[in-house]
Amino acid sequence: MNTHTLSLDLGDRSYPILIGKALLRQEGLLSPYLGGDGILIVTNETIGPLYLDTVTALLAGRKADHIILPDGEQYKNLETLNLIFSRLLECSHNRDTTLIALGGGVIGDMTGFAAACYQRGVDFIQIPTTLLAQVDSSVGGKTAVNHALGKNMIGAFHQPKAVLIDIETLETLPEREYRAGLAEVIKYGLIIDDEFFCWLEEHASELLGRQEQALSHAIEVSCRLKAKVVSADEREGGIRAILNLGHTFGHAIETQQGYNDWLHGEAVAAGMVMAARMSQRLGWLPEPEVARIESLVTSLGLPCRAPENIGSETYLEHMSVDKKARGGKIRLVLLKAIGEAVVTADYPQGDLVAVLNQASI
Amino acid sequence: MNTHTLSLDLGDRSYPILIGKALLRQEGLLSPYLGGDGILIVTNETIGPLYLDTVTALLAGRKADHIILPDGEQYKNLETLNLIFSRLLECSHNRDTTLIALGGGVIGDMTGFAAACYQRGVDFIQIPTTLLAQVDSSVGGKTAVNHALGKNMIGAFHQPKAVLIDIETLETLPEREYRAGLAEVIKYGLIIDDEFFCWLEEHASELLGRQEQALSHAIEVSCRLKAKVVSADEREGGIRAILNLGHTFGHAIETQQGYNDWLHGEAVAAGMVMAARMSQRLGWLPEPEVARIESLVTSLGLPCRAPENIGSETYLEHMSVDKKARGGKIRLVLLKAIGEAVVTADYPQGDLVAVLNQASI
Numbered sequence: 001m002n003t004h005t006l007s008l009d010l011g012d013r014s015y016p017i018l019i020g021k022a023l024l025r026q027e028g029l030l031s032p033y034l035g036g037d038g039i040l041i042v043t044n045e046t047i048g049p050l051y052l053d054t055v056t057a058l059l060a061g062r063k064a065d066h067i068i069l070p071d072g073e074q075y076k077n078l079e080t081l082n083l084i085f086s087r088l089l090e091c092s093h094n095r096d097t098t099l100i101a102l103g104g105g106v107i108g109d110m111t112g113f114a115a116a117c118y119q120r121g122v123d124f125i126q127i128p129t130t131l132l133a134q135v136d137s138s139v140g141g142k143t144a145v146n147h148a149l150g151k152n153m154i155g156a157f158h159q160p161k162a163v164l165i166d167i168e169t170l171e172t173l174p175e176r177e178y179r180a181g182l183a184e185v186i187k188y189g190l191i192i193d194d195e196f197f198c199w200l201e202e203h204a205s206e207l208l209g210r211q212e213q214a215l216s217h218a219i220e221v222s223c224r225l226k227a228k229v230v231s232a233d234e235r236e237g238g239i240r241a242i243l244n245l246g247h248t249f250g251h252a253i254e255t256q257q258g259y260n261d262w263l264h265g266e267a268v269a270a271g272m273v274m275a276a277r278m279s280q281r282l283g284w285l286p287e288p289e290v291a292r293i294e295s296l297v298t299s300l301g302l303p304c305r306a307p308e309n310i311g312s313e314t315y316l317e318h319m320s321v322d323k324k325a326r327g328g329k330i331r332l333v334l335l336k337a338i339g340e341a342v343v344t345a346d347y348p349q350g351d352l353v354a355v356l357n358q359a360s361i
Numbered sequence: 362m363n364t365h366t367l368s369l370d371l372g373d374r375s376y377p378i379l380i381g382k383a384l385l386r387q388e389g390l391l392s393p394y395l396g397g398d399g400i401l402i403v404t405n406e407t408i409g410p411l412y413l414d415t416v417t418a419l420l421a422g423r424k425a426d427h428i429i430l431p432d433g434e435q436y437k438n439l440e441t442l443n444l445i446f447s448r449l450l451e452c453s454h455n456r457d458t459t460l461i462a463l464g465g466g467v468i469g470d471m472t473g474f475a476a477a478c479y480q481r482g483v484d485f486i487q488i489p490t491t492l493l494a495q496v497d498s499s500v501g502g503k504t505a506v507n508h509a510l511g512k513n514m515i516g517a518f519h520q521p522k523a524v525l526i527d528i529e530t531l532e533t534l535p536e537r538e539y540r541a542g543l544a545e546v547i548k549y550g551l552i553i554d555d556e557f558f559c560w561l562e563e564h565a566s567e568l569l570g571r572q573e574q575a576l577s578h579a580i581e582v583s584c585r586l587k588a589k590v591v592s593a594d595e596r597e598g599g600i601r602a603i604l605n606l607g608h609t610f611g612h613a614i615e616t617q618q619g620y621n622d623w624l625h626g627e628a629v630a631a632g633m634v635m636a637a638r639m640s641q642r643l644g645w646l647p648e649p650e651v652a653r654i655e656s657l658v659t660s661l662g663l664p665c666r667a668p669e670n671i672g673s674e675t676y677l678e679h680m681s682v683d684k685k686a687r688g689g690k691i692r693l694v695l696l697k698a699i700g701e702a703v704v705t706a707d708y709p710q711g712d713l714v715a716v717l718n719q720a721s722i
Contacts, residue, residue, distance in 0.1 A: 085514065086509075089511055118515065120503070120596075120597075121517070121518070142481070147443075147446050153480060156481055
């Protein structure tokens with residue numbers, strides 16, 4: 001069992017990211033990251049039956065409570081969050097407790113936010129079981145729930161004590177969700193590492209086939225790139241915003257579709273293509289580079305086109321409440337080149353409207 | 362118009378506390394503390410009609426949205442919090458917005474927590490209009506809402522950009538709420554400043570009569586003492602816990618009574634007397650000193666006795682989920698002397714049970 005350990009450097013909030021196969025069968029794995037006595041494992045109806053016993057066995061006899069939430073982005077809201085608080089209080093958990101997020105991005109975001117708020121802040125550990133959570137949402141301390149009027153609008157920056165990524169858990173991940181996770185992997189190449197983008201082009205079929213070595217490499221590089229960006233700008237005052245490539249567009253798609261029809265990664269994939277087209281309009285990205293991006297997105301089984309029912313006005317409405325909007329003007333993450341993202345609000349509005357109107361074509 | 366400015370020193374999170382009469386009529390008062398364009402004033406049905414126009418006039422023509430919440434501790438919950446988020450999103454507020462809390466402790470706690478969570482953190486300003494909020498809850502960055510199973514169980518540490526205390530707003534404060542605020546004033550004397558306690562004994566009747574000079578002095582000293590404790594321990598890792606004198610007992614009373622029958626300050630007053638009795642049992646506080654405390658509490662129109670319907674088991678149940686509980690043992694704030702508080706879990710359980718059972722006698 002070959003385990004790689006990365007580190008997210010944030011002073012006294014630094015933590016390790018452990019990546020390996022069958023990590024969740026390593027006895028004592030969790031012990032170094034558990035503070036006080038209390039433990040609450042938060043998972044969902046899909047993941048609980050698969051891995052709850054495995055994780056409980058890692059606690060070396062320590063008592064843990066658990067809560068099993070319904071599965072799905074539509075449950076990522078204050079109401080479900082309150083179920084976690086109720087469980088913590090029913091079991092008399094105090095400030096020394098540790099929450100363990102066992103599941104995908106929704107479980108990680110909600111558990112992290114619950115940990116940020118419970119008694120004004122307790123520890124938590126991320127055990128992501130989807131590719132999207134492993135390469136993106138479990139790393140970096142962004143936690144949130146959705147509001148009916150916008151995605152991730154209510155949340156906190158709250159760093160975990162550790163992130164434990166067991167590649168083996170991906171064996172139970174449905175194909176569509178697996179592909180959705182690859183969208184965030186592509187993102188890292190696009191925003192900050194053109195060599196990684198080339199590597200992805202060369203290894204697309206191995207990745208689609210979940211070939212262990214390629215998958216392990218993709219996860220490791222993704223986490224390393226994310227850790228690098230986050231450690232430079234923990235609270236998204238500047239550079240961290242490039243991690244939102246495709247997300248401002250993507251969130252608008254998700255909000256309009258009600259978080260159900262489109263998976264987050266699928267919306268981000270279409271959103272990244274929209275960002276690429278906008279970059280092309282501004283004269284930054286030549287057409288062949290846009291074609292490379294569309295080609296990689298397509299070859300990894302992800303959509304290049306947005307849904308047809310969204311007009312530019314609807315997009316702009318959703319995008320203007322997005323976190324990336326500042327001072328009234330919508331800030332976009334665009335590409336100067338493959339491997340070089342910029343954040344800008346300096347563009348002709350007409351170009352944005354044109355890109356939005358052509359997004360489904 | 363005589364304005365005093367104190368400072369809460371917390372590095373880059375430092376902020377001023379302005380105290381004065383008719384402060385809310387000083388033009389341009391708010392300008393230095395407003396960042397971006399957006400402003401949302403959060404107030405309630407009682408305070409809104411009295412001061413919303415006054416505060417709006419302070420914005421020097423800048424556009425502000427507002428939301429008027431129902432008045433009362435029973436509304437300090439996630440459901441009401443969500444009304445604030447909805448309003449922010451309906452009005453397309455982004456990360457650069459500033460929330461203004463105009464009201465008592467409930468409004469301040471909810472507005473501060475909403476600011477902590479909205480888009481993972483925006484600015485806010487405290488304009489406390491009750492004595493309790495002016496001397497205690499508006500200073501120090503503790504924000505929270507209640508859960509059905511415990512008070513202030515869901516919250517965040519989030520410091521305001523400024524606290525603006527206009528003593529004139531107390532003229533509209535009902536007598537019972539005014540007295541409840543005096544409980545927290547007594548607290549500062551008890552935990553950290555025996556001279557201030559003596560001063561309170563000497564000026565009890567002026568304070569009860571809301572005599573301006575005495576009131577102004579009491580608020581200023583209270584804020585200075587609170588700022589001193591908070592700047593030494595922002596996130597309550599140690600010394601800050603002494604600010605909870607009477608609160609662990611008091612919260613149990615409030616939880617049991619459903620936050621309605623007893624005002625927070627009244628529960629804290631009875632709770633401080635319980636803490637004094639416990640301190641006496643441990644041999645720390647002589648009987649005459651306990652009598653002085655009871656005498657001051659009584660002379661300021663506050664209860665020394667807890668409600669009759671709470672037995673020790675009910676107390677212990679509520680107290681064990683309280684934030685002050687650590688590692689299973691309930692930590693209590695007790696008094697070594699008037700002006701000297703300690704936090705301890707080192708006491709015979711039988712003494713605590715005896716104090717709880719005799720609290721209403």
